[in-house]
Structures are given as structure tokens and as C-alpha cells.
Amino acid sequence: MSPQATAEAIEPSMTRSGQDQVAVWGWLNLGAAAAATRNNRIDVATDALRRARAAGHVAAGYVSPQVAHWTSFTPAVVAMRDVELAMVTGDAGRALQTARLVPSGARPAVTYQRFQLDVVAAALERRRADEALAILLSLRESASGWLRHQRYARTLTGRLLHRRARAVSPELRELADFLDVA
Known part of the structure; x- marks a missing residue:
């Protein structure tokens, strides 16, 4: 069923x-x-x-x-999943708008962490690389054990690396090394 x-x-x-x-x-x-x-x-x-x-x-x-x-x-759980589904349909604008409804540190923690990766993806779609990097760095600080095993995080970090027209910042280089992104 x-x-x-x-x-x-x-x-x-x-x-x-x-x-x-x-x-x-x-x-x-x-x-x-x-x-x-x-x-x-x-x-x-x-x-x-x-x-x-x-x-x-x-x-x-x-x-x-x-x-x-x-x-x-909770309503935050629904909003987090709505952000994910907005990204599945390619609607980064709706994803970022809905993301504003989610309080910092919403629960369950793993749902919130996964949601943050969707926000990173939406920020990248909107060419907001600094915002995307800040979220990834925050995840590295708060959930490094989880982040290290997320293929989605590696993909997003790779996108950040390849979008940079200028030199890669030390923070991004450290994140890429942490996630083993070439």
C-alpha cells in the first residue's frame, strides 16, 4: 500500500x-x-x-x-521536508523562502542537518556561495561525524570549489580536505 x-x-x-x-x-x-x-x-x-x-x-x-x-x-519538520521537495523540483526560491520558517536547531537533529544541506544547495542555485559555505562550515563544527559521511555534502563542496573564479579560501580548502573532495 x-x-x-x-x-x-x-x-x-x-x-x-x-x-x-x-x-x-x-x-x-x-x-x-x-x-x-x-x-x-x-x-x-x-x-x-x-x-x-x-x-x-x-x-x-x-x-x-x-x-x-x-x-x-512539528511544523518545522514539515517545513524542512518541504525545502527538500522544493529542491527536488528545482525551486530554489521556494526552498529558501520556506527555510526561513525553520527555527535554528530544529528537531530531529538529523532531519535538521539534512535540511541544512538542502539550504546549501538552494543557496548555490541562487549564487550565494558565501552563505552556502557558512552553513557547511557550521555543520562541520556541530555535526562533523555525520557530515563526513554525507555524499550530498561532498557534492555541494565540489560545486563550491569549481565555482570559484579566484583563489580558494583556506576555509573552503579545509572543508574540501575534511570531506575528501578533490
Whole structure:
């Protein structure tokens, strides 16, 4: 069963269901939005994101005591995923606009870190290399163990290196060396 079909089959009452049920339903809608976006079904993705946003407001503050992956579900989680989907469709402007809705240090941490890589990609698309580098350097400082293993980070750093018309800054060179980018 697809995430969309599952989400439709278990849709909770936004006023009577528990936060846990609404949170799981929200995560299912994010999965449906991701699948629809990647299948170029933007209308379906938009509807799924709308439902996920509503679930995020109802389930805000919920933290799962049992499920490791779906730890919490908030409007920030929905916005972070919306940024990712905007980048999948090539809409860097929407990605950067939506990114403003995400508070610094949003949770879950790995979702926030992945989101920051999408913001780097959007900044690069908008020729904002200094902003992109600043985010990557911040990730290196706050999540170096995670960052070292991210192919996406290596790709983005490579794009930064190859866009520079002038000499490469020491910070960018150090980041490239850290990520093993030639």
C-alpha cells in the first residue's frame, strides 16, 4: 500500500485523536508528498503537504517514547521536508523562502542537518556561495561525524570549489580536505 493510500485509510480526527496518531499520519503524508514529488505529481504532493502541515500543528510537541525514527512531528519538520521537495523540483526560491520558517536547531537533529544541506544547495542555485559555505562550515563544527559521511555534502563542496573564479579560501580548502573532495 502506498504512503498516500495508507494515510487516507487511517486519517485521524484532528480534534479527538491522540497526538501520536496525528504525528504518524503526518509522517505518512510527508512520505506521500515525497513520492508524488518524485513522480512529478505536484498536485498530489501539494495536498499531502497541506495535510502534513495541519498534522504538524496538532501534533506539535509530541515526542515518541517508542519509535526511534519518527521521534517528533512539528511544523518545522514539515517545513524542512518541504525545502527538500522544493529542491527536488528545482525551486530554489521556494526552498529558501520556506527555510526561513525553520527555527535554528530544529528537531530531529538529523532531519535538521539534512535540511541544512538542502539550504546549501538552494543557496548555490541562487549564487550565494558565501552563505552556502557558512552553513557547511557550521555543520562541520556541530555535526562533523555525520557530515563526513554525507555524499550530498561532498557534492555541494565540489560545486563550491569549481565555482570559484579566484583563489580558494583556506576555509573552503579545509572543508574540501575534511570531506575528501578533490
